[in-house]
Amino acid sequence: QRILSRNDHLAQHNRELLQKAQVFATNWISAPGSGKTRLIERMLExxxxxxxxxxxxxxxxxSRDRDRIRAKGGQAVQINTGSACHLDAHMVHEALHQLPLKPKSFLVIENVGNMVCPTAFDLGEAFKVAVISCTEGEDKPLKYPDLITNAKVLLINKIDLLPHLDFDLEACGSFAKRINPAITVxxxxxxxxxxxxxxxAWVLSAKGAET
Amino acid sequence: QRILSRNDHLAQHNRELLQKAQVFATNWISAPGSGKTRLIERMLExxxxxxxxxxxxxxxxxSRDRDRIRAKGGQAVQINTGSACHLDAHMVHEALHQLPLKPKSFLVIENVGNMVCPTAFDLGEAFKVAVISCTEGEDKPLKYPDLITNAKVLLINKIDLLPHLDFDLEACGSFAKRINPAITVxxxxxxxxxxxxxxxAWVLSAKGAET
Ligand SMILES: Nc1nc2c(ncn2[C@@H]2O[C@H](COP(=O)(O)OP(=O)(O)OP(=O)(O)O)[C@@H](O)[C@H]2O)c(=O)[nH]1
Ligand SMILES: Nc1nc2c(ncn2[C@@H]2O[C@H](COP(=O)(O)OP(=O)(O)OP(=O)(O)O)[C@@H](O)[C@H]2O)c(=O)[nH]1
Ligand SMILES: [Mg+2]
Ligand SMILES: [Mg+2]
Ligand SMILES: [Zn+2]
Ligand SMILES: [Zn+2]
Incomplete structure (x- = not known):
């Protein structure tokens, strides 16, 4: 019987809170500047x-990212982690009680930009979304495997820049599948x-399957 | 009297070893994919x-990065940190004993891609080099201040892509100066x-001043 760490215990509490509130939560993880906030802005648009x-x-x-989301009409709260390199379930628990969550709604948790430490912390989400920017190089799934192992879906972002890059989109996707054959890209x-x-379309069907 | 952590103790040992060997060491820190390895390749070229x-x-x-450096004729050793998100002085100490360091030479320590945790660990280097790619957004110095506070110099890389980006080069530099007025950009x-x-030219004069 694995002793649940304090974080896992709180994450489980968050998960129950979210399920009871019928809110579908995802935890978005990437390197700094891969486009997590821009993707959320796009989803709101x-x-x-x-x-x-x-x-x-x-x-x-x-609070720059919170302000960008609010400017697009989204309801957002900001957690400042100080020297901590990742969100944990305790921080998210506090933030959950600050949001007027509605049944059937979505909760996007945008983690601190870091491909390593955030992948190890359960926050109570349904699953993790990995984001890699094609400006970062196709080798990232191999060099930072925890990001891919712990994610259900990978978004390779900024493909509008492909004509100006030496990025191998095929290789990046197949590297991710090599690390986690179940991941959707x-x-x-x-x-x-x-x-x-x-x-x-994929998110809506994943949400349907989870709730 | 601050009690030196185990890491600081080892870092001091590394620093003495490097000074005795007359090797000028720097510790390069950035987000994943900012171009640390490409910059080292360029320096070798x-x-x-x-x-x-x-x-x-x-x-x-x-060992992909080590292999890229060796392909350019550089002497390189690879440290795999597993789940650890940063290099520490102990890892570097082991690696130092594997390199045939020569007097008056340069040692570049390319850290794990992460803007947060590596900034807190002294490895025995003369100073830290921060790298931010202009594909990551100009806000990075404000959002990840530890990277800038702990660095002596900031390289804003990939400026060849500027015509295709909405990146504000001036703002990025001035945000960095706001966080650390002494930093050179x-x-x-x-x-x-x-x-x-x-x-x-700057590195050569910094090296002259240190040794
Ligand atoms: N060309 C292009 N630029 C993008 C895209 N997505 C994001 N960007 C740019 O990339 C930079 C970083 O985007 P953000 O949305 O701030 O990235 P982030 O992952 O939220 O960054 P942090 O929260 O600071 O880790 C900004 O300059 C964006 O304009 C995209 O699809 N295409
Ligand atoms: N256009 C352009 N691309 C660059 C430049 N520097 C690096 N790149 C590209 O950016 C991607 C990442 O470069 P790397 O050198 O692997 O970056 P890194 O910081 O060493 O990455 P990690 O070690 O994995 O954290 C690769 O696709 C490079 O070709 C640059 O100055 N301009
Ligand atoms: Mg963001
Ligand atoms: Mg590298
Ligand atoms: Zn960390
Ligand atoms: Zn020794």
Missing amino acids: DNRLGQEIFVIEGDQET FAVSAKTGEGMEAFY | DNRLGQEIFVIEGDQET FAVSAKTGEGMEAFY
Whole structure:
């Protein structure tokens, strides 16, 4: 019988709270600057998920990401982690009680930009979303495998920049499948919206399966 | 009297070892995919530092970066950190004993891609080099301040992509100066070599001042 760490215990509490409130929560993890906030802005602009999107923003410092989400009409709270490099279930628990969550809505938890430590912490989400920007190089799934092992879906973002890069999109996707054969991969651009329709359809069916 | 942590103790040992060997060591920190390895490749290609460059590569997994450096004629060893998100002085100590370091040479320690945790660990280097890619957004110095506070120099890399980005180069530099007024900032492209001459001149004078 594995002794649940304090974090796992709280994560389980968060998960029960979210299930009772009928809120579908995901935990978004990437390197700094891969486009997590831009992707959430795009989801708010497109409004294709049919329900309200609430956002918990995690950053060492500033409320810049929360302000960007609010500017797009989203309800967002900001967690500043200071020297901590990842969100934990305790921080998220506090933030959950600050949001007027509605049944059937979505909760996006944008983690601190870091491909390593956030992958190990359960926050109470349904699953983790990994984001890799094609400006970072196709080798990232192999070099930072925890990101891929712990995610259900990988978004390869900023594909509008492909004409200007030496990035091998095929290789990046197959490297991810090598690390986690079950992962689903989408190539998208948060800037132009390319590829997002397929991702929205996938999220809606994943939500249907979970709730 | 601050009690030196075990890491600081070992870092001090590394620093003495490097000073005795007359090797000028720097610790390069960035987000994953900012171009640390590409910058080292560029330094090997340009050969403008006048002395041999030894490299310690830090990654969760793979020896891909070490192999890239060796392919450019550099002497490199690879440290795989597994689940650890940063290099520490103990890991570097082991690697130091594997390199045939020469007097007056350079040692570049490429840390694990992570803007947070590596900034807190002294490895025995002369100073830290921060790298931010202009594909990551100009807000990074404000959102990940530890990276800037702990660095002596900031390289804003990939400026060859500026025509295709909404990146504000001026703002990024001034945000960094706001966080750390003493930091020196260079705008460079590891791909085209633009801006590297000024950086080489700065490194040579910094090395002269330290040794
Ligand atoms: N060309 C292009 N740029 C993008 C895209 N998505 C994001 N960006 C840019 O990438 C930079 C970083 O985007 P953010 O949304 O702030 O990234 P993030 O992952 O939220 O960053 P942190 O929260 O700081 O870790 C900004 O300059 C964005 O404009 C995209 O699809 N295409
Ligand atoms: N256009 C352009 N691309 C660059 C430049 N520097 C690096 N890249 C590209 O950016 C991607 C990542 O470069 P790397 O050198 O592997 O970055 P890194 O910081 O060493 O990455 P990790 O060690 O995995 O954290 C690769 O696709 C490079 O080709 C640059 O100056 N301009
Ligand atoms: Mg963000
Ligand atoms: Mg590298
Ligand atoms: Zn960490
Ligand atoms: Zn020793």
